[in-house]
Amino acid sequence: MAIVGATGAVGLEALAILAGRGHPASHVVAMASRRSVGQELRFGAEMLVAETRDIARLRDVDAVLLAAGARVARELAPELARSGTRVVDTSAAFRGDPAVPLVIPEINGAELRRVPPPRLVAAPNCSTIILLVALEPLRRRFGLEHVEVTTFQAMSGAGQAATRELEVQTRARLDGSTLAPEVFPEPCGFNVFPHESPVDPETGLNVEEREMIDETRRIWNEPDARIVPSCFRVPALRAHGQSVALRFRKRTSVDEIRRVLARDPNVTVQDERERSLFPSLLRAIGRDDVLVGRIRQSPAGDGSFQLWICGDHLRKGAALNALQILDTLTEPP
Numbered sequence: 247m248a249i250v251g252a253t254g255a256v257g258l259e260a261l262a263i264l265a266g267r268g269h270p271a272s273h274v275v276a277m278a279s280r281r282s283v284g285q286e287l288r289f290g291a292e293m294l295v296a297e298t299r300d301i302a303r304l305r306d307v308d309a310v311l312l313a314a315g316a317r318v319a320r321e322l323a324p325e326l327a328r329s330g331t332r333v334v335d336t337s338a339a340f341r342g343d344p345a346v347p348l349v350i351p352e353i354n355g356a357e358l359r360r361v362p363p364p365r366l367v368a369a370p371n372c373s374t375i376i377l378l379v380a381l382e383p384l385r386r387r388f389g390l391e392h393v394e395v396t397t398f399q400a401m402s403g404a405g406q407a408a409t410r411e412l413e414v415q416t417r418a419r420l421d422g423s424t425l426a427p428e429v430f431p432e433p434c435g436f437n438v439f440p441h442e443s444p445v446d447p448e449t450g451l452n453v454e455e456r457e458m459i460d461e462t463r464r465i466w467n468e469p470d471a472r473i474v475p476s477c478f479r480v481p482a483l484r485a486h487g488q489s490v491a492l493r494f495r496k497r498t499s500v501d502e503i504r505r506v507l508a509r510d511p512n513v514t515v516q517d518e519r520e521r522s523l524f525p526s527l528l529r530a531i532g533r534d535d536v537l538v539g540r541i542r543q544s545p546a547g548d549g550s551f552q553l554w555i556c557g558d559h560l561r562k563g564a565a566l567n568a569l570q571i572l573d574t575l576t577e578p579p
């Protein structure tokens with residue numbers, strides 16, 4: 247197995263997951279850009295050395311996780327897939343390509359078992375994954391008519407450089423100085439702002455919001471699914487929160503929603519009103535599942551419900567989802 251982008255936020259998380267599973271270090275190739283060649287990367291008790299990307303070497307491995315952005319993905323993925331390597335790409339390069347399945351295994355994993363099996367699979371945007379994993383048991387049981395979601399996304403969703411920018415800017419501000427932003431359009435320490443992706447002048451939607459809509463419709467195979475996102479960055483290092491308002495096709499209750507969610511292995515309900523124990527970004531870090539709480543009926547009295555979701559965008563939102571796809575693609579028939 248090879249990870250391209252192994253020194254990045256997603257790549258490092260993929261290494262940590264593989265090492266945690268007991269995957270042998272000798273079976274992992276870690277690749278990054280030229281500037282990282284020779285960098286040592288922790289892999290459990292062992293160390294891997296980052297190599298420059300090399301297509302010939304990548305053709306020799308059975309599976310490749312691409313976590314190096316859309317440009318690198320466009321350059322490598324089609325050629326690797328043609329030569330028979332199983333490839334999962336975490337960038338946006340192929341998410342809208344109808345010839346490339348876009349997969350969350352718990353929801354549309356059947357796409358991976360097509361005959362012949364796909365050689366190239368795209369992993370969805372981290373916000374889409376976290377939302378849809380939490381909603382899936384409810385969608386199956388009650389049907390979803392309308393979903394509104396406001397995201398609270400950690401800065402590391404924009405990669406390692408964004409994490410460093412948050413740390414440096416927070417320290418500077420505490421020391422009484424200000425630093426010009428480099429990764430984001432605004433200072434990210436002690437600040438909340440709309441997601442930094444470009445805004446479509448016609449629709450007013452930014453790219454993150456557009457992706458959440460388009461990807462949800464593809465994954466659910468519902469071209470008219472009503473999903474209304476608003477995406478924001480918050481000054482957190484890791485994990486994403488989502489405040490969600492939902493209307494179901496069937497009638498239900500708060501208790502029934504809790505029961506359905508609690509039975510799902512990919513969701514943990516944290517909803518203790520008496521103790522104010524609810525999901526938070528810190529609680530979600532490092533977890534494979536998605537946390538759901540604040541489950542309540544809308545005070546509007548229109549039969550809709552509200553809830554609060556938190557998930558680790560680097561784990562299920564990126565590296566874990568990609569590795570689960572590769573697990574299925576490489577498992578014997």
Ligand SMILES: NC(=O)c1ccc[n+]([C@@H]2O[C@H](COP(=O)([O-])OP(=O)(O)OC[C@H]3O[C@@H](n4cnc5c(N)ncnc54)[C@H](OP(=O)(O)O)[C@@H]3O)[C@@H](O)[C@H]2O)c1
Pocket residue numbers: 250251252253254255256257277278279280281282283299312313314315316318336337338370371372402403404405406407559560563564
């Ligand atoms: N962060 C998230 O929450 C998240 C979630 C879902 C999907 N994604 C997607 O996953 C991808 C990686 O994101 P990230 O957050 O991990 O970014 P990141 O922290 O900036 O890491 C980027 C990685 O790509 C490598 N890289 C850059 N240019 C390269 C090149 N020309 N050849 C080989 N390697 C190259 C970098 O190597 P150097 O260290 O040598 O620069 C680094 O390992 C992106 O497409 C992103 O959209 C990210």
